[in-house]
Amino acid sequence: MNNILEVKELSTSFFTKFGEIKAVDKISFTLEEGEVIAIVGESGSGKSVASMSIMGLVDTGGKIVNGQILFNGKDVVGLKEKEMEKIRGSEISMIFQDPMTCLNPVFTIGSQMEESLKLHFKEMTKAQRHEKIINMLDMVGIANPEQRAKQYPHELSGGMRQRVMIAMSLLCNPKLLIADEPTTALDVTIQAQIIDLMRNIKEEFNTAIILITHDLGVVASIADKVMVMYCGEVVESAEVRKLYYESKHPYTWGLLKALPRLDMKDNELQPIPGSTPDLLLEHEGCNFFERCEYAMECCRKAKPPVFEAGEAHKVKCWRYHPDFKEDI
Amino acid sequence: MNTILSVKNLKKYFPIKREGKFFGVKHDVLKAVDDVSFDIYEGETLGLVGESGCGKTTLGRTIMRLYDPTGGKIIFKGDDITELDQKQLHPYRKDMHMIFQDPYASLNPRMTVSEIIMESMINDTALSASQRKEKVLELLDLVGLNSDHATRFPHEFSGGQRQRVGIARSLAANPKFIVCDEPISALDVSIQAQVVNLLKDLQKRLGLTYLFIAHDLSMVQYISDRVGVMYLGRMVELASSEELYKSPLHPYTTALMSAVPVPDPDKERQKRRIIVEGEVPSPINPPSGCAFNTRCPRATDKCRGVAPSFTEVTPNHFVACHLFDNEKKEEKIQ
Ligand SMILES: Nc1ncnc2c1ncn2[C@@H]1O[C@H](COP(=O)(O)OP(=O)(O)O)[C@@H](O)[C@H]1O
Numbered sequence: 281m282n283n284i285l286e287v288k289e290l291s292t293s294f295f296t297k298f299g300e301i302k303a304v305d306k307i308s309f310t311l312e313e314g315e316v317i318a319i320v321g322e323s324g325s326g327k328s329v330a331s332m333s334i335m336g337l338v339d340t341g342g343k344i345v346n347g348q349i350l351f352n353g354k355d356v357v358g359l360k361e362k363e364m365e366k367i368r369g370s371e372i373s374m375i376f377q378d379p380m381t382c383l384n385p386v387f388t389i390g391s392q393m394e395e396s397l398k399l400h401f402k403e404m405t406k407a408q409r410h411e412k413i414i415n416m417l418d419m420v421g422i423a424n425p426e427q428r429a430k431q432y433p434h435e436l437s438g439g440m441r442q443r444v445m446i447a448m449s450l451l452c453n454p455k456l457l458i459a460d461e462p463t464t465a466l467d468v469t470i471q472a473q474i475i476d477l478m479r480n481i482k483e484e485f486n487t488a489i490i491l492i493t494h495d496l497g498v499v500a501s502i503a504d505k506v507m508v509m510y511c512g513e514v515v516e517s518a519e520v521r522k523l524y525y526e527s528k529h530p531y532t533w534g535l536l537k538a539l540p541r542l543d544m545k546d547n548e549l550q551p552i553p554g555s556t557p558d559l560l561l562e563h564e565g566c567n568f569f570e571r572c573e574y575a576m577e578c579c580r581k582a583k584p585p586v587f588e589a590g591e592a593h594k595v596k597c598w599r600y601h602p603d604f605k606e607d608i
Numbered sequence: 609m610n611t612i613l614s615v616k617n618l619k620k621y622f623p624i625k626r627e628g629k630f631f632g633v634k635h636d637v638l639k640a641v642d643d644v645s646f647d648i649y650e651g652e653t654l655g656l657v658g659e660s661g662c663g664k665t666t667l668g669r670t671i672m673r674l675y676d677p678t679g680g681k682i683i684f685k686g687d688d689i690t691e692l693d694q695k696q697l698h699p700y701r702k703d704m705h706m707i708f709q710d711p712y713a714s715l716n717p718r719m720t721v722s723e724i725i726m727e728s729m730i731n732d733t734a735l736s737a738s739q740r741k742e743k744v745l746e747l748l749d750l751v752g753l754n755s756d757h758a759t760r761f762p763h764e765f766s767g768g769q770r771q772r773v774g775i776a777r778s779l780a781a782n783p784k785f786i787v788c789d790e791p792i793s794a795l796d797v798s799i800q801a802q803v804v805n806l807l808k809d810l811q812k813r814l815g816l817t818y819l820f821i822a823h824d825l826s827m828v829q830y831i832s833d834r835v836g837v838m839y840l841g842r843m844v845e846l847a848s849s850e851e852l853y854k855s856p857l858h859p860y861t862t863a864l865m866s867a868v869p870v871p872d873p874d875k876e877r878q879k880r881r882i883i884v885e886g887e888v889p890s891p892i893n894p895p896s897g898c899a900f901n902t903r904c905p906r907a908t909d910k911c912r913g914v915a916p917s918f919t920e921v922t923p924n925h926f927v928a929c930h931l932f933d934n935e936k937k938e939e940k941i942q
């Protein structure tokens with residue numbers, strides 16, 4: 281299989297008047313064609329900044345300070361904005377929690393989609409463009425696509441706008457789709473429809489997907505592999521079944537135990553104590569130290585490196601040091 | 609079981625003004641809550657679920673008499689409070705409180721935590737100044753904050769801590785009944801569990817009764833003794849939370865349950881999903897008959913013509929659906 285994306289030791293920081301915020305701190309992962317990787321973690325853990333870094337769209341004040349992003353084998357870090365623009369919207373595209381971030385309220389759905397096609401497929405005729413737009417709206421489950429194409433974003437419901445945004449992001453047959461909390465604002469019934477749609481996209485077009493979410497149920501239903509982020513770092517990454525059934529990091533355990541489950545009555549919820557630390561304060565040890573019930577002396581003193589906890593299973597926790605023994 | 613609150617055929621309609629094409633302004637009604645009846649028992653948690661816009665918040669606010677009901681009755685501790693004016697409501701206000709979704713918006717940014725909590729004690733004239741101060745500290749302790757927090761301002765807290773302040777404020781007046789309107793929706797998963805466990809613990813210790821509103825079915829199922837499901841302003845099913853999960857009757861409940869993804873990859877991938885098509889119709893012109901008929905995989909002509917009544921089909925399990933009309937009849941014959 282081809283690696284479509286290889287991220288190596290990527291770090292993105294924001295430089296504020298209070299100091300440096302390491303929003304993304306040396307994360308690495310690979311993604312194959314047609315594969316879905318989920319990034320999970322609490323708010324502020326760096327999920328959005330990681331994806332915006334890949335898109336080359338880091339907010340002003342922020343900067344990629346380390347690492348490589350190999351897209352189709354080619355490093356896109358430091359690419360000129362002109363070149364990045366070409367890749368964005370054609371080979372990599374992105375959808376957001378709020379569809380209005382990419383829909384322009386003053387143009388109809390159809391004309392916005394047409395603009396995007398004009399930009400990326402100069403040889404297409406008007407009729408071809410029209411056909412493609414209607415097909416795509418139909419594909420994402422929009423009834424009466426001819427009529428919808430003539431409407432403005434505000435005339436559509438939230439779920440429908442989400443579908444339009446997905447249709448727009450798929451127009452140029454991207455190899456990689458980044459979805460940042462695409463269902464967080466939606467009701468569960470609509471969420472189920474959108475997840476179903478994403479599953480179809482992956483199967484039909486072999487699109488690789490980076491799915492950002494905090495919902496471990498959504499992850500279980502669609503992801504092939506998972507990265508758990510905490511304070512800018514990937515603390516655990518594994519194939520999806522391993523992450524749920526053989527998770528290794530105390531933070532991952534914490535996330536799973538804090539969830540109420542419809543399929544299990546009377547599982548006591550065990551909250552993770554405390555809250556995420558301030559990223560402005562430099563920690564000597566593990567970022568999770570203060571909230572971790574398994575913390576040891578070494579956890580306070582030094583940051584854990586990445587340990588291999590099995591095949592393609594990585595964890596940043598001192599418990600997986602080869603010399604660690606359970607009862608010290 | 610003592611009934612603390614009884615809601616009978618409660619209605620809350622909002623008048624909606626709309627520019628007509630030819631004849632100026634037209635008046636429509638939006639039936640946000642339509643003919644809803646249920647009881648809440650002392651010391652229990654009644655959960656309320658349903659998609660956004662189905663009327664959960666409006667129902668909560670109408671029960672609290674923050675809105676004037678359009679019809680029906682609200683009986684609180686045996687007293688009919690439906691028609692009382694704000695002054696007459698005064699003695700009841702102490703017993704009923706509401707906790708909101710956004711703890712930040714509901715806390716005055718210019719007041720310290722201590723002042724915010726004391727504000728709720730205003731009506732308790734029996735308390736001296738020093739007793740009030742002491743009570744603030746007790747309440748902070750109760751919700752897992754400490755005395756240092758008393759002099760701080762809301763912006764100095766994390767989301768979970770703010771919700772704790774909101775809860776402390778609600779408890780200051782010693783209420784018996786609390787409407788929790790999406791109290792955890794804005795919080796991270798790990799923090800949600802902190803707040804929910806706190807609410808459960810306080811209920812046990814103080815004998816509180818909750819109406820717990822949320823769109824997260826798994827959380828509602830976890831915290832509630834019984835759960836009511838709403839759709840387009842109506843209650844479509846009501847049962848114990850265990851019963852509702854094991855044997856949901858209404859096709860909408862079944863669909864809603866099936867749509868919730870569980871954090872278990874094997875189960876998720878084997879699951880036979882029932883995906884409800886389309887979206888919730890407008891509450892201004894809801895479908896005739898059963899409001900769910902436009903999305904229901906089992907709808908018949910009867911469903912399109914006649915609204916089903918909300919009836920007890922098996923003991924303590926209520927449903928509004930024509931599929932169970934036969935069972936309902938048998939009930940009546942017995
Ligand atoms: N424009 C910005 N300026 C300063 N800090 C930022 C900016 N954008 C994000 N951050 C910081 O980066 C961290 C990660 O944010 P983000 O990636 O948005 O988190 P997530 O998507 O996981 O909720 C946070 O601590 C946030 O405060």
Ligand SMILES: Nc1ncnc2c1ncn2[C@@H]1O[C@H](COP(=O)(O)OP(=O)(O)O)[C@@H](O)[C@H]1O
Nearest residue numbers: 622638640659660661662663664665666667891
């Ligand atoms: N003050 C109001 N005026 C007019 N319509 C309202 C008002 N409050 C709520 N509504 C409408 O009533 C319906 C129910 O809303 P709400 O009770 O907030 O639902 P939920 O809490 O279940 O999301 C919605 O269609 C909403 O737009």
Ligand SMILES: [Mg+2]
Nearest residue numbers: 327328329460
């Ligand atoms: Mg984000």
Ligand SMILES: [Mg+2]
Nearest residue numbers: 664665666790
């Ligand atoms: Mg609401």
